[in-house]
Every structure is written in structure tokens, then in C-alpha cells.
Amino acid sequence: MKKIVLSLLVASVGLMAADGAALYKKCAACHGAKGEKAALGKSAVIGGMDVAALEADLKGYKAGTTNKKGMGALMKGQVAAYSDADITAVSAYIHGLK
Numbered sequence: 001m002k003k004i005v006l007s008l009l010v011a012s013v014g015l016m017a018a019d020g021a022a023l024y025k026k027c028a029a030c031h032g033a034k035g036e037k038a039a040l041g042k043s044a045v046i047g048g049m050d051v052a053a054l055e056a057d058l059k060g061y062k063a064g065t066t067n068k069k070g071m072g073a074l075m076k077g078q079v080a081a082y083s084d085a086d087i088t089a090v091s092a093y094i095h096g097l098k
């Protein structure tokens with residue numbers, strides 16, 4: 001019994017862990033599957049960017065304080081539902097793209 005409870009616990013923690021690849025799926029439409037596109041002709045190419053810079057940008061968009069090309073509100077909508085852990089996971093994923 002103990003074993004079953006434990007594996008259920010492990011399974012649900014696994015489901016809750018932020019999955020960078022899954023979190024990036026909706027971003028690919030604008031930024032490209034490899035983060036190689038200038039989204040809507042406005043953004044920088046984000047694939048391979050520094051993790052800390054990505055996190056800072058995404059937290060800024062979420063807070064509504066970042067707006068580089070007048071499209072910050074659009075990016076705010078993209079990350080509004082992302083937790084800090086989600087932002088860290090998706091940033092690590094984007095950093096690994098090339």
C-alpha cells in the first residue's frame with residue numbers, strides 16, 4: 001500500500017513539473033520551432049538566448065513592464081498564465097534551441 005501511494009505521488013509530481021517543450025508549443029507559431037524567427041517582424045531571434053535574459057523578458061511581459069516594440073501587451077497575453085517555474089522551464093528550453 002505504501003508503495004502505491006508513493007508511486008502515485010511521484011506520478012503526480014511528474015505531471016506538475018513544468019515541461020519547457022510543451023510550454024513553448026504555442027510560442028512557435030510566431031517565434032519559429034527553433035526560435036529562429038523575428039516574431040511578427042518585431043522581436044529579436046530568441047533561440048539560444050541567455051536563460052537569465054529570457055526569464056527577465058518573460059517576467060517583464062507578465063508584469064506588464066516590458067514593451068520593446070510596442071507589442072508588449074501581446075506578449076503579456078502569451079505568458080500571463082505561466083508560473084515562475086513555467087517561465088524558468090520555457091526559458092531553459094528556448095536557450096537550448098538553435
Ligand code: HEC
Nearest residue numbers: 026027030039040042043044057067068069070071072078
Ligand atoms: C502572436 C505572436 C507571438 C506569440 C504566440 C509569442 N510571441 Fe513572443 N514576441 C512577439 C512579439 C511581437 C514580440 C515583441 C514584443 C515587444 O514589443 O516587446 C515578442 C517578444 C518576445 C521576447 C523578447 C525578445 C526580444 O525582442 O528581446 C521573448 C523572450 C518572447 N517573445 C518569448 C515568447 C514565448 C516564450 C512565447 C510563448 C509562451 C511567445 N513569445 C509567444 C510575438 C509572439
